[in-house]
Amino acid sequence: MTAPGLLPVAVLAFLLAACSGVDRPGVPATGAERQEARRVMQTAPLPRQRGLGEAAQHASLARVVRHIRPAAHRVCVRMKGANCGAILTRIPVRSDRREINAHVDGSHRVTLNDGLLRKAGSDEEIAAVLAHEYGHVIADHVDKRMGDAGTGALGGLLAGTVAGAVVCDRSNKGCMGDMVRAGGGIGLGLGALAYSKQHELEADYYAALILTEAGVPLSAGEQLLTRLARTREGRAGGYGPLGVAMARTHPADDERIARWIANRRALEYALATGLSTDAQLASEARRRVLDSGAGESRWANPRTGHSGTVTATKRWRSAAGETCVSYGWKSWQAAGRAETQGAETACRRAGGPWRVR
Numbered sequence: 001m002t003a004p005g006l007l008p009v010a011v012l013a014f015l016l017a018a019c020s021g022v023d024r025p026g027v028p029a030t031g032a033e034r035q036e037a038r039r040v041m042q043t044a045p046l047p048r049q050r051g052l053g054e055a056a057q058h059a060s061l062a063r064v065v066r067h068i069r070p071a072a073h074r075v076c077v078r079m080k081g082a083n084c085g086a087i088l089t090r091i092p093v094r095s096d097r098r099e100i101n102a103h104v105d106g107s108h109r110v111t112l113n114d115g116l117l118r119k120a121g122s123d124e125e126i127a128a129v130l131a132h133e134y135g136h137v138i139a140d141h142v143d144k145r146m147g148d149a150g151t152g153a154l155g156g157l158l159a160g161t162v163a164g165a166v167v168c169d170r171s172n173k174g175c176m177g178d179m180v181r182a183g184g185g186i187g188l189g190l191g192a193l194a195y196s197k198q199h200e201l202e203a204d205y206y207a208a209l210i211l212t213e214a215g216v217p218l219s220a221g222e223q224l225l226t227r228l229a230r231t232r233e234g235r236a237g238g239y240g241p242l243g244v245a246m247a248r249t250h251p252a253d254d255e256r257i258a259r260w261i262a263n264r265r266a267l268e269y270a271l272a273t274g275l276s277t278d279a280q281l282a283s284e285a286r287r288r289v290l291d292s293g294a295g296e297s298r299w300a301n302p303r304t305g306h307s308g309t310v311t312a313t314k315r316w317r318s319a320a321g322e323t324c325v326s327y328g329w330k331s332w333q334a335a336g337r338a339e340t341q342g343a344e345t346a347c348r349r350a351g352g353p354w355r356v357r
């Protein structure tokens with residue numbers, strides 16, 4: 001006989017996998033960046049926490065809001081994000097709660113807790129928190145989570161019914177009821193959690209775009225994530241009322257830091273070179289792979305939020321004495337995250353231009 005409980009979970013996993021989209025928040029991290037993230041998390045020095053009292057917290061938050069809110073609104077409008085109006089009408093607030101946390105509620109208002117404002121080492125770190133929460137607003141995560149929780153519960157009820165029909169004795173009405181209730185409960189939990197890892201990474205990417213727009217150094221985000229990683233409560237962060245459940249699917253801290261480093265480098269590269277269109281950035285990434293022999297090159301555009309990679313798959317010398325490189329490219333849109341990809345081979349004679357075959 002099938003063990004009760006196993007089947008609903010298996011069916012649920014299938015249902016939830018079927019409805020979960022693939023988000024691509026910025027560029028993927030390399031193995032070297034994952035290693036660097038672990039090192040940063042363990043040994044990087046951090047500014048001392050400021051330990052601000054209530055009045056100083058209000059003053060700091062007011063400064064940060066004045067600076068970050070207009071930038072977040074510009075990013076939202078430019079990238080056709082959701083709830084852009086709410087960024088202007090809902091002023092972020094401070095709460096007396098001691099947990100090191102911040103959240104967005106159903107009306108898209110951002111709340112930063114006393115615990116977090118006290119723990120932060122600078123206004124820039126608070127700016128990184130606010131920008132991250134605005135990321136959730138722009139990507140419409142609160143509404144999506146409500147929808148996911150509902151879809152999960154429905155899937156769970158169905159799975160519970162199917163499982164009940166298989167494992168319950170027909171004369172045992174209580175068994176069937178238990179299975180359906182258990183399925184619904186599991187589904188509700190899994191549905192609400194299904195996207196949360198992706199949501200955190202996506203909000204981090206928007207945060208990087210907002211901080212860039214506001215002229216805040218992106219190192220502030222690394223400091224904040226490192227501080228949270230070294231704080232037990234920080235690891236349990238999330239969405240306020242759902243915070244407890246969130247903790248279990250929060251991305252590993254080093255994964256978030258690695259992604260932050262990857263996106264920071266790609267965005268800083270765009271700023272340093274002054275390249276401003278996706279086509280220019282993608283073409284420069286291709287040039288780096290072709291000319292420098294790099295295995296992979298990433299780009300991210302601070303203006304559009306779009307990003308991409310170019311990856312060499314094969315290098316060889318042709319019979320005619322040309323150097324040839326086969327490579328694949330991918331690019332992602334910030335909003336909607338549509339993916340496009342292709343593959344090409346380019347060859348050149350020594351010192352000559354690359355020609356795509």
Ligand SMILES: [Zn+2]
Binds near residue numbers: 132199200203238
């Ligand atoms: Zn978050």
